[in-house]
Amino acid sequence: MSETSINHDEVDIVIGALQLDLTSFMEEWRPVFSQFHLIIVQDPDLKGKLEIPAGFNFDLYTKSDIDGVLGSSSNAISFSGYSCRYFGYLMSQKKYIIAIDDDCIPAKDSTGNFVDAVAQHMTNLSTPATPFFFNTLYDPFCEGADFVRGYPFSLRSGVDCGLSCGLWLNLADLDAPTQALKPELRNNRYVDTVLTVPARTMMPVSGINIGFNRELVGPALLPAFRLAKEGNLRWETVEDIWTGMCVKVVCDHLRLGVKSGLPYVWRKERGNAIESLKKEWEGVKLMEDVVPFFQSLRLSTSAATAEDCVSEIAAAVKVQLAPANPIFARAAENMVELVKLWKRARTQ
Amino acid sequence: MSETSINHDEVDIVIGALQLDLTSFMEEWRPVFSQFHLIIVQDPDLKGKLEIPAGFNFDLYTKSDIDGVLGSSSNAISFSGYSCRYFGYLMSQKKYIIAIDDDCIPAKDSTGNFVDAVAQHMTNLSTPATPFFFNTLYDPFCEGADFVRGYPFSLRSGVDCGLSCGLWLNLADLDAPTQALKPELRNNRYVDTVLTVPARTMMPVSGINIGFNRELVGPALLPAFRLAKEGNLRWETVEDIWTGMCVKVVCDHLRLGVKSGLPYVWRKERGNAIESLKKEWEGVKLMEDVVPFFQSLRLSTSAATAEDCVSEIAAAVKVQLAPANPIFARAAENMVELVKLWKRARTQ
Numbered sequence: 152m153s154e155t156s157i158n159h160d161e162v163d164i165v166i167g168a169l170q171l172d173l174t175s176f177m178e179e180w181r182p183v184f185s186q187f188h189l190i191i192v193q194d195p196d197l198k199g200k201l202e203i204p205a206g207f208n209f210d211l212y213t214k215s216d217i218d219g220v221l222g223s224s225s226n227a228i229s230f231s232g233y234s235c236r237y238f239g240y241l242m243s244q245k246k247y248i249i250a251i252d253d254d255c256i257p258a259k260d261s262t263g264n265f266v267d268a269v270a271q272h273m274t275n276l277s278t279p280a281t282p283f284f285f286n287t288l289y290d291p292f293c294e295g296a297d298f299v300r301g302y303p304f305s306l307r308s309g310v311d312c313g314l315s316c317g318l319w320l321n322l323a324d325l326d327a328p329t330q331a332l333k334p335e336l337r338n339n340r341y342v343d344t345v346l347t348v349p350a351r352t353m354m355p356v357s358g359i360n361i362g363f364n365r366e367l368v369g370p371a372l373l374p375a376f377r378l379a380k381e382g383n384l385r386w387e388t389v390e391d392i393w394t395g396m397c398v399k400v401v402c403d404h405l406r407l408g409v410k411s412g413l414p415y416v417w418r419k420e421r422g423n424a425i426e427s428l429k430k431e432w433e434g435v436k437l438m439e440d441v442v443p444f445f446q447s448l449r450l451s452t453s454a455a456t457a458e459d460c461v462s463e464i465a466a467a468v469k470v471q472l473a474p475a476n477p478i479f480a481r482a483a484e485n486m487v488e489l490v491k492l493w494k495r496a497r498t499q
Numbered sequence: 500m501s502e503t504s505i506n507h508d509e510v511d512i513v514i515g516a517l518q519l520d521l522t523s524f525m526e527e528w529r530p531v532f533s534q535f536h537l538i539i540v541q542d543p544d545l546k547g548k549l550e551i552p553a554g555f556n557f558d559l560y561t562k563s564d565i566d567g568v569l570g571s572s573s574n575a576i577s578f579s580g581y582s583c584r585y586f587g588y589l590m591s592q593k594k595y596i597i598a599i600d601d602d603c604i605p606a607k608d609s610t611g612n613f614v615d616a617v618a619q620h621m622t623n624l625s626t627p628a629t630p631f632f633f634n635t636l637y638d639p640f641c642e643g644a645d646f647v648r649g650y651p652f653s654l655r656s657g658v659d660c661g662l663s664c665g666l667w668l669n670l671a672d673l674d675a676p677t678q679a680l681k682p683e684l685r686n687n688r689y690v691d692t693v694l695t696v697p698a699r700t701m702m703p704v705s706g707i708n709i710g711f712n713r714e715l716v717g718p719a720l721l722p723a724f725r726l727a728k729e730g731n732l733r734w735e736t737v738e739d740i741w742t743g744m745c746v747k748v749v750c751d752h753l754r755l756g757v758k759s760g761l762p763y764v765w766r767k768e769r770g771n772a773i774e775s776l777k778k779e780w781e782g783v784k785l786m787e788d789v790v791p792f793f794q795s796l797r798l799s800t801s802a803a804t805a806e807d808c809v810s811e812i813a814a815a816v817k818v819q820l821a822p823a824n825p826i827f828a829r830a831a832e833n834m835v836e837l838v839k840l841w842k843r844a845r846t847q
Contacts, residue, residue: 261609283794284700284701284702284703284790285696285700285701285702285759286702286703287664287666287672287702287703287704287705287759288666288671288672288686289690293688295684295685295686295687295688296686296688297671297673297677297681297684298673298677299671299672299673299674299703299705300672300673300674300677300703300705300733300734300737300740301674301703301704301705301737301740301743301782301786302674302703302786303786303787303790304783304786304787305787306790316635318635318636323636323645323647324635324636324647324648325645325646325647325648326647326648326649326650329645329646329648333645336643336645337643338636338643338644339643340641340643340644340691340692341691342637342690342691342692343688343689343690343691344688344690344692346694348633348697349696349697349699349700350700351697351699351700352632352633352697352698352699352700353632353633354632354633354634354635355632355634355635355647355648355649355650356635356649357635357647357648357649385648386648389648389649392648392649395649411633411635434649435652438649438650438651438652439651439652439653442632442651442654446631
């Protein structure tokens with residue numbers, strides 16, 4: 152599938168463990184994961200000892216590691232639930248990070264072959280992105296593709312790719328009301344492409360299956376936003392949607408690209424959407440304010456790094472969103488705190 | 500494929516005839532084309548009588564019809580070559596227009612079934628578009644798809660779709676230098692999706708295989724832009740790239756959508772890319788000015804119809820682009836003249 156030559160020493164695969172027994176998950180991915188260094192972060196709310204099969208090269212982080220790093224940092228910062236993966240992002244020293252939810256196994260492509268999600272993310276991240284003009288034949292750097300007639304030659308060299316967002320077969324990444332309304336709905340459409348999401352276009356990034364260039368955008372991928380009653384099911388969370396919009400704004404500002412599409416993973420069933428309907432749809436409601444905010448946000452020319460950008464975003468959140476809802480005030484504070492943690496982790 | 504119920508009386512299929520013998524082309528499309536009213540426009544530079552097989556319901560327009568309508572209009576307006584199709588757009592009284600180049604035949608989808616391109620364009624045009632936020636699972640109105648987690652509910656009703664841009668298998672729509680550089684390159688990747696091109700994102704629209712809502716965006720799809728040495732091969736033309744950017748600006752301003760993706764058509768070989776390299780790459784060079792112009796163009800709030808918008812675009816072309824190159828001055832004049840022709844054709 153991919154012809155990218157991967158330097159394995161540049162990649163960390165980060166796994167947030169929300170279940171104790173990772174055996175079947177790890178075995179499904181063994182041909183891929185066994186080639187790389189893994190960072191496994193145990194959900195600090197998950198009691199017990201993880202079961203991890205032999206034959207993998209990994210560092211494991213647990214509650215005590217997290218508490219040690221957090222130290223006296225804001226109590227509002229939480230690495231529990233799906234947010235535990237972000238602790239792995241913070242600890243990594245590699246150029247690239249690939250993260251895949253522990254309820255996902257390799258998907259099959261349209262010819263029935265298993266998809267090497269890591270190789271595809273690395274292809275996406277190591278070939279240029281083209282955010283300033285849309286190529287109708289999608290990613291021109293995919294094998295067999297090119298720029299179509301009318302595409303300005305001056306834009307064909309593209310820019311570095313900061314984030315690669317993969318997709319999901321079987322259980323799509325729907326919100327609780329949609330999943331509850333259409334309990335039978337499964338995504339079985341294999342769309343064989345990658346595209347650059349155009350500059351200034353916002354999108355709902357899912358954290359289920361992503362890769363990113365940690366050196367370029369790492370500080371934006373930290374768990375600043377947490378719902379009051381966040382659960383341990385994907386449809387009950389929006390932390391990744393928030394960080395995704397932060398990354399997109401950062402990439403747009405720094406002239407980096409965000410790609411979406413391949414690779415797919417196969418998502419297994421987890422949870423009961425009807426049950427989750429009993430909770431408040433806090434995340435769903437908040438999007439009505441979050442999306443227009445990020446769509447209109449413009450950073451100053453003095454913001455030259457992802458760290459600078461996140462600090463500016465935090466300041467804007469505080470001014471524009473926080474007065475309406477304390478959840479945004481906390482997010483702004485957390486962003487400031489997390490950038491400090493990020494810097495500290497880099498200098499140790 | 501499509502479950503859209505099509506009102507056949509609302510659709511004109513427009514065919515620009517660049518070759519005298521349309522027999523094999525029409526026969527390939529018979530199951531589809533025979534259901535609709537066709538408008539066939541003979542390239543006014545093409546001498547002789549068209550061969551059109553029996554069993555189709557069509558109006559044929561030739562050089563004398565074109566000359567009659569043009570009358571004393573600007574001599575600069577030309578409906579020759581690929582531009583002949585636009586005369587059909589001008590003459591149509593239907594709500595929707597589908598246009599397919601006469602060197603294209605039905606494509607097969609990934610399961611080997613013939614693609615009904617007209618049905619897919621009608622699905623694209625009659626379901627909402629979502630230009631204000633990108634849905635990572637592509638067109639949420641495709642069968643089996645939906646909005647993903649994080650997509651604001653307030654944006655889920657979408658907006659009307661103005662333009663549907665289909666794609667090409669086999670011979671991709673490349674420019675002459677790319678085709679000459681990679682003579683063996685063929686597009687064989689069937690990407691099974693449709694997406695809304697986000698608002699404020701420009702794209703190179705190809706006129707090879709499109710559908711549009713004539714009532715909403717018709718005045719923008721007229722042949723205002725013509726290269727000095729335009730040939731009769733697709734890679735030698737950019738008239739559709741120009742009109743495509745006009746339509747996109749119009750749609751963005753009027754809060755309409757532009758979709759891209761399915762349906763595919765199969766493009767047969769025509770012409771010699773190496774030969775075309777001997778010509779000037781005028782179109783390729785002009786894109787360097789055309790794209791930034793359209794990207795930064797913003798229309799006034801008083802522009803309430805596509806006609807208003809095109810008139811404003813013409814004025815901006817005259818001020819911003821024309822001083823650098825007389826080809827733009829002519830384009831601006833043509834746009835003004837074509838809007839007059841459009842209005843006249845509507846009132847007759």
